[in-house]
Amino acid sequence: MNINYWLLKSEPDAWSWDNQVKEGASMWDGVRNYQARNNLKEMKKNDLCFFYHSVTERSIVGIVKVVKEYYPDPTDKTGRFVVVDVKAIKKLKKPVSLDQIKENSKLQDIALVKQSRLSVMPLKKTEWNIIIKMSN
DNA sequence: GCCAACGTTGGC
DNA sequence: GCCAACGTTGGC
Numbered sequence: 001m002n003i004n005y006w007l008l009k010s011e012p013d014a015w016s017w018d019n020q021v022k023e024g025a026s027m028w029d030g031v032r033n034y035q036a037r038n039n040l041k042e043m044k045k046n047d048l049c050f051f052y053h054s055v056t057e058r059s060i061v062g063i064v065k066v067v068k069e070y071y072p073d074p075t076d077k078t079g080r081f082v083v084v085d086v087k088a089i090k091k092l093k094k095p096v097s098l099d100q101i102k103e104n105s106k107l108q109d110i111a112l113v114k115q116s117r118l119s120v121m122p123l124k125k126t127e128w129n130i131i132i133k134m135s136n
Numbered sequence: 137g138c139c140a141a142c143g144t145t146g147g148c
Numbered sequence: 149g150c151c152a153a154c155g156t157t158g159g160c
Contacts, residue, residue, distance in 0.1 A: 011158085032156095033143070055158055098159080117142060117157050 005128040006039065006049040007112060008064065008086070009119040017051055017061045017091065025067045025087040028120075029075050036120035041070050043084050050123070050131065051088075052112070059095035060131060064088050092135035106130055 008028060010016065020026065031037055043049075043066045051062040068085035101107045107130060108114075111121035123131075 009158090035143090058159075115142090116159065119157085 001046065004042070004044060004047045005123040005125060006043060006047060007052055007060070007110070007121050007123055008049045009052045009054045009112075011055050012053045012057060013055075016053065017088070020051065020062070020064060020086070021088045021091075025085050027073075027083040028086050029073050029083045031073070031081055031083070031120060032076070033117075033119065036118060037081050039120040039122060040082050040084050042122070043069060045069055048089070048128070049086060050128075053095075057095070058098040060092060060097075060101075060135070061095045062088060062091045094135050096131050096134045100134060101131070104130065104134075 014030075028040070031040060045066055045068065047066040049064050049066065050060045051064050052060045064086040066084050067087045070082040070084050072079060073081040073083045098112065101110070102113055107127055110123060110127055111118045115121075
């Protein structure tokens with residue numbers, strides 16, 4: 001099985017890692033950007049995503065797994081956007097901060113660095129592995 | 137809290 | 149279909 005890797009951003013004030021853990025499997029809703037939506041549509045069951053806290057913390061804090069592939073976002077009246085269901089898998093031993101990511105020359109291509117406003121982005125396996133290493 | 141970057145909307 | 153105006157995101 002071929003797993004793909006992603007990064008999901010959330011403002012911890014709106015939806016935090018702790019919320020995700022408490023909730024178990026839950027919708028990743030509220031995406032209102034087409035590029036991000038297209039990424040959601042690409043996600044397959046069992047794909048893994050980093051959970052990133054934006055704004056206040058600016059760190060990757062945990063890993064979630066896609067447990068249900070995309071379907072229409074019930075919070076979207078226009079019917080244009082979608083959600084996936086994700087579930088918390090594990091917390092990183094050490095959060096990996098945006099600063100650390102920016103300092104790593106191998107991680108300069110990810111959208112977190114290049115396109116700060118995108119909230120759902122793909123990661124290469126190599127990038128995923130580097131970040132995993134940084135968190136240990 | 138400010139503001140740059142950028143995506144979206146809507147008038148033309 | 150262009151582009152100005154506007155709204156939002158997120159780093160600083």
